[in-house]
Amino acid sequence: MSRRIVTTTCTRDCPNTCGLLATVEKGRLTRLTGDPAHPLTRGKACRKAMRYVERVYSPERVTRPMLRRGDRWELVSWEAALDLIAQRMQAIREESGPEAILYYQGFGERTALKLLNKYFFNLFGGVTTLRGTLCGGTGQASQNLDFGERVSHDPLDHLRSASMVLWARNPVTTNISLAPIARDIARRGGRVLLVDPAPTKSVALASRHIAPRPGGDAFLALAAARLILDAGAEDRGFLERHAQGLEEYLRLVRRWDVAELCHLAGVPVADAEHLAETLMLQKPTSMLLGWGLHRHVQAHLAIRAIDALGAVSGNIGVPGGGVSQGFEEYGPYDQHYWGDSLRPPRRTLLMPRVGEEILAATEPPIRMIYVTAANPVCTAPRSDKVAQAFRQAEFVVYSGHFLDDTAALAHVFLPATTFLEEEDVTASYGHNFVGPVTPAIPPVGQCKSEFRMFYELAARFDFADAFRKSEAEWLERICAPIRRQGCPLEQLRQGAFRLDAPMVPFADKVFPTPSGRLQLQDDLEDMEHLAAEATPADPHRPFRLLTIAPHDYICSERTMAEHAPLPEVLCNAAVAASLGLADGAAVRLHSAVGQAPARLRTREQLRPDILVAERGGWARAGHDLNRLIRDTVSRVGNGTPYYEAAVGLQPLQALDKRVQAGPRILVVQHGPHSLGGNFLKHLEQLGCALHPVRTFEGEALPPGPEDFAGLVVMGGPQHAWDDADWPHFPSLLHLMRDFDTLGRPVAGVCLGAQLLARAWGGECFAMESLEFGFVQHAVTQAGAEDPVLGPALPLPRLMEFHQDSFRLPPQATLLVRGEPCEAQCFRVGRASYGFQFHLEVDAVTVAAWTRMLRQGTVETYRQYREQHDDAYFETLAAELPFLADASEGFCRTIVTRWLAFAGQGLAGRQGQG
Numbered sequence: 082m083s084r085r086i087v088t089t090t091c092t093r094d095c096p097n098t099c100g101l102l103a104t105v106e107k108g109r110l111t112r113l114t115g116d117p118a119h120p121l122t123r124g125k126a127c128r129k130a131m132r133y134v135e136r137v138y139s140p141e142r143v144t145r146p147m148l149r150r151g152d153r154w155e156l157v158s159w160e161a162a163l164d165l166i167a168q169r170m171q172a173i174r175e176e177s178g179p180e181a182i183l184y185y186q187g188f189g190e191r192t193a194l195k196l197l198n199k200y201f202f203n204l205f206g207g208v209t210t211l212r213g214t215l216c217g218g219t220g221q222a223s224q225n226l227d228f229g230e231r232v233s234h235d236p237l238d239h240l241r242s243a244s245m246v247l248w249a250r251n252p253v254t255t256n257i258s259l260a261p262i263a264r265d266i267a268r269r270g271g272r273v274l275l276v277d278p279a280p281t282k283s284v285a286l287a288s289r290h291i292a293p294r295p296g297g298d299a300f301l302a303l304a305a306a307r308l309i310l311d312a313g314a315e316d317r318g319f320l321e322r323h324a325q326g327l328e329e330y331l332r333l334v335r336r337w338d339v340a341e342l343c344h345l346a347g348v349p350v351a352d353a354e355h356l357a358e359t360l361m362l363q364k365p366t367s368m369l370l371g372w373g374l375h376r377h378v379q380a381h382l383a384i385r386a387i388d389a390l391g392a393v394s395g396n397i398g399v400p401g402g403g404v405s406q407g408f409e410e411y412g413p414y415d416q417h418y419w420g421d422s423l424r425p426p427r428r429t430l431l432m433p434r435v436g437e438e439i440l441a442a443t444e445p446p447i448r449m450i451y452v453t454a455a456n457p458v459c460t461a462p463r464s465d466k467v468a469q470a471f472r473q474a475e476f477v478v479y480s481g482h483f484l485d486d487t488a489a490l491a492h493v494f495l496p497a498t499t500f501l502e503e504e505d506v507t508a509s510y511g512h513n514f515v516g517p518v519t520p521a522i523p524p525v526g527q528c529k530s531e532f533r534m535f536y537e538l539a540a541r542f543d544f545a546d547a548f549r550k551s552e553a554e555w556l557e558r559i560c561a562p563i564r565r566q567g568c569p570l571e572q573l574r575q576g577a578f579r580l581d582a583p584m585v586p587f588a589d590k591v592f593p594t595p596s597g598r599l600q601l602q603d604d605l606e607d608m609e610h611l612a613a614e615a616t617p618a619d620p621h622r623p624f625r626l627l628t629i630a631p632h633d634y635i636c637s638e639r640t641m642a643e644h645a646p647l648p649e650v651l652c653n654a655a656v657a658a659s660l661g662l663a664d665g666a667a668v669r670l671h672s673a674v675g676q677a678p679a680r681l682r683t684r685e686q687l688r689p690d691i692l693v694a695e696r697g698g699w700a701r702a703g704h705d706l707n708r709l710i711r712d713t714v715s716r717v718g719n720g721t722p723y724y725e726a727a728v729g730l731q732p733l734q735a736l737d738k739r740v741q742a743g744p745r746i747l748v749v750q751h752g753p754h755s756l757g758g759n760f761l762k763h764l765e766q767l768g769c770a771l772h773p774v775r776t777f778e779g780e781a782l783p784p785g786p787e788d789f790a791g792l793v794v795m796g797g798p799q800h801a802w803d804d805a806d807w808p809h810f811p812s813l814l815h816l817m818r819d820f821d822t823l824g825r826p827v828a829g830v831c832l833g834a835q836l837l838a839r840a841w842g843g844e845c846f847a848m849e850s851l852e853f854g855f856v857q858h859a860v861t862q863a864g865a866e867d868p869v870l871g872p873a874l875p876l877p878r879l880m881e882f883h884q885d886s887f888r889l890p891p892q893a894t895l896l897v898r899g900e901p902c903e904a905q906c907f908r909v910g911r912a913s914y915g916f917q918f919h920l921e922v923d924a925v926t927v928a929a930w931t932r933m934l935r936q937g938t939v940e941t942y943r944q945y946r947e948q949h950d951d952a953y954f955e956t957l958a959a960e961l962p963f964l965a966d967a968s969e970g971f972c973r974t975i976v977t978r979w980l981a982f983a984g985q986g987l988a989g990r991q992g993q994g
């Protein structure tokens with residue numbers, strides 16, 4: 082059958098911007114690999130690229146427009162969604178002026194056509210937008226001070242370097258095409274130094290890992306400069322002819338001696354000597370600044386110190402040298418298509434403080450927020466405040482792919498295509514090539530490209546004509562500067578094109594600064610302040626939390642189901658031990674502004690004053706690290722000082738305050754398809770230690786409740802009365818009663834509920850037919866008043882997958898009634914709950930069950946595969962993202978309330994003892 086290979090370019094928020102080949106078989110994307118023809122990325126793509134195919138077809142992806150009413154999402158037509166948005170925009174403009182609308186354009190995709198997003202809002206009359214950045218603005222602004230303009234060496238120029246310094250940069254994870262270049266330097270005998278407080282994967286590239294204190298780099302750079310100057314090995318000629326402010330700079334360098342500087346940097350003197358020696362003996366050196374360097378209040382001091390070190394060591398304007406940071410991803414386009422010239426400038430809010438800024442905005446207040454390609458409720462600091470700001474807005478429109486932290490607070494969800502479903506052009510912030518974005522497949526479901534969304538929205542306004550051009554027509558215009566460089570659009574569609582940009586910037590030693598010379602660092606006073614702050618203050622919060630780029634994801638681009646129960650945080654092993662914390666402990670991080678749970682991982686080789694975690698986990702998935710981070714702004718460039726977060730560490734408080742570890746919960750599992758899903762995730766998030774028993778693999782039950790604080794019995798394909806095949810059932814029934822007698826909670830799900838009923842004298846039976854799918858049940862009076870179920874109401878539609886049922890035991894209370902299968906949820910004894918529905922499912926599980934049912938792969942259910950028609954499953958797939966989401970929220974509340982009994986049960990036990 083048909084198999085096509087499509088040449089395209091990765092548009093994800095990654096400096097690599099790889100040339101890609103997309104394989105399409107029978108109209109379906111099957112593979113994403115690197116394009117060997119790309120001159121820089123040369124056929125290499127990351128693991129994330131291969132996995133992106135799954136993301137495109139993920140059952141969690143939203144592929145139809147949705148509208149939220151109260152807590153419930155529903156599907157709507159594009160017509161209805163866009164009509165509503167246009168109406169609200171018009172009404173708000175009339176009542177409060179256009180600045181009552183905030184347009185939040187994120188970093189998720191930064192292609193040529195994305196210029197038109199803001200163009201749309203400018204045609205509309207100009208709305209409130211953002212200034213500053215969560216990403217790299219500080220580096221740019223700082224280098225602008227020194228060089229007049231931030232221009233980086235072409236990555237291929239580093240092939241001429243004799244040595245390299247990766248300064249706060251982690252290319253093995255974040256920029257893979259730099260790795261072979263670094264290896265090439267090493268192969269030629271050159272040193273590759275990694276300067277990073279954390280031992281990242283890029284340690285593998287490095288001949289030496291220098292681990293300064295976070296924020297200490299400025300002093301390390303000064304120490305190296307001082308050593309070079311003391312050795313008389315500086316590039317005198319450059320400094321005298323092409324640099325400005327030498328005298329002041331020398332005063333700064335001599336302010337501290339090398340030992341003092343190394344102390345301030347948090348490194349042994351030998352590290353500074355090694356760095357200086359490298360710069361003196363292995364010329365030229367390319368110094369690559371990472372984004373990790375930006376995320377400090379005084380980031381500019383480090384960047385400027387490194388720029389100056391580049392000048393002192395004779396590496397500026399030299400092939401194979403340079404202090405390189407990044408490239409302009411929107412640089413090659415005709416930028417007047419942002420539309421900023423259409424209107425007088427409008428209000429801007431600071432991105433690093435977006436929560437506070439929205440909440441504080443008056444004249445007019447922010448009434449509506451329109452978000453594209455971003456997840457600020459997760460990715461901005463003080464995520465709690467950002468969430469509050471979004472909740473307060475009357476109307477939030479979110480365009481994107483998944484129900485993330487931000488989408489969850491939106492009123493309208495507009496499903497966007499991925500770059501595999503779009504026509505566009507993309508430049509890079511990591512190199513000098515632009516590449517084609519080619520639609521490999523038609524839009525999945527009803528997804529639309531953002532361009533199409535704004536095009537159709539514009540059609541509802543009086544400026545419709547100004548917007549009405551096809552993708553190709555717009556690209557011709559926006560990419561006119563690229564055509565003038567010799568690459569017309571037809572050619573760009575074939576593959577990557579190298580822009581007219583220098584291999585070696587400032588080779589002529591002319592700098593676009595006011596003086597025409599390189600400006601040397603002149604921040605003596607600020608450096609003195611920085612030195613004064615170097616000694617860590619608060620003994621209760623001795624760690625700096627570094628939330629770095631995850632290896633397997635880009636920022637918050639993940640799905641709900643992909644999250645581990647808790648984010649992992651690395652800590653020095655000895656330090657953890659001194660706090661009484663072991664590897665794997667559930668911990669609580671706390672800062673001046675918030676707290677968040679995490680799972681501790683200990684490492685022998687780690688600075689004692691840092692904690693390292695991956696950024697981008699969703700708050701709604703229990704990964705809320707950005708709640709810990711203050712919303713401050715860097716001094717230069719309006720950047721976001723994520724890495725200033727001072728945090729402390731304590732055990733995630735156990736229910737029983739006398740025990741360090743969380744409560745132990747016994748989990749009895751009956752099949753690989755329902756191990757416990759969200760029910761277990763939520764227990765872990767609450768600090769529980771789980772003890773699973775896989776009965777279906779022959780694992781044995783403990784003889785009694787021991788010190789377990791609660792018991793969970795999960796589902797499986799067995800019949801609850803089948804003691805012959807499942808001889809552990811009778812002892813399990815006893816165990817369930819024994820837990821309850823001690824006041825320790827029991828939860829049974831599906832088969833587990835049937836077994837619970839049996840344990841208390843209820844009878845189980847086979848129904849006439851299978852119950853499958855999300856069903857709306859009714860709560861009973863007792864259910865509404867129940868301490869576990871009540872707080873989780875109203876009932877969402879809940880997932881069913883069973884063909885057996887049970888009659889309620891005599892002493893049980895029915896909490897949820899179904900139709901035709903009545904017994905859906907009951908309470909019995911002191912703290913035992915049965916749930917017939919699968920409250921633990923996520924979308925991935927439901928999609929897998931659906932496949933099993935439709936393909937008849939599970940014997941027991943084979944006879945039912947024709948029960949529902951194709952239309953039924955199509956609707957289920959379209960609704961699945963929000964059905965699973967509602968079920969997850971329901972499950973979370975149930976688990977929290979259920980677990981509260983565990984405290985009582987244990988307290989009772991210890992009270993007796």
Ligand SMILES: Nc1nc2c(c(=O)[nH]1)N[C@H]1C(S)=C(S)[C@@H](COP(=O)(O)OP(=O)(O)OC[C@H]3O[C@@H](n4cnc5c(=O)[nH]c(N)nc54)[C@H](O)[C@@H]3O)O[C@H]1N2
Binds near residue numbers: 256296370372630
């Ligand atoms: N796999 C993957 N790739 C990505 C991303 C991702 O999330 N995942 N994100 C993309 C984005 S948005 C960006 S901006 C880039 C970022 O690319 P990088 O800058 O390479 O990566 P980061 O992890 O953001 O930060 C780099 C390092 O800075 C270190 N660091 C922190 N503070 C200091 C300090 O004071 N001094 C020194 N010397 N080092 C410090 C951190 O420990 C971290 O290891 O990567 C892009 N690529």
Ligand SMILES: Nc1nc2c(c(=O)[nH]1)N[C@H]1C(S)=C(S)[C@@H](COP(=O)(O)OP(=O)(O)OC[C@H]3O[C@@H](n4cnc5c(=O)[nH]c(N)nc54)[C@H](O)[C@@H]3O)O[C@H]1N2
Binds near residue numbers: 190456483499
């Ligand atoms: N704690 C901590 N937080 C950080 C950082 C840190 O170091 N530490 N780093 C920060 C950095 S460097 C960055 S860049 C920010 C990123 O923060 P954000 O800009 O909020 O971006 P992402 O988390 O990458 O989410 C991008 C979203 O865009 C979606 N998307 C992709 N393409 C398109 C498209 O064409 N249209 C639409 N509508 N959506 C699309 C993706 O699916 C994804 O959901 O996070 C910052 N947050």
Ligand code: SF4
Binds near residue numbers: 257
């Ligand atoms: S995410 Fe980065 S490394 Fe991976 S394919 Fe895309 S551009 Fe390349």
Ligand SMILES: [Mo]
Binds near residue numbers: 094217
């Ligand atoms: Mo970024």
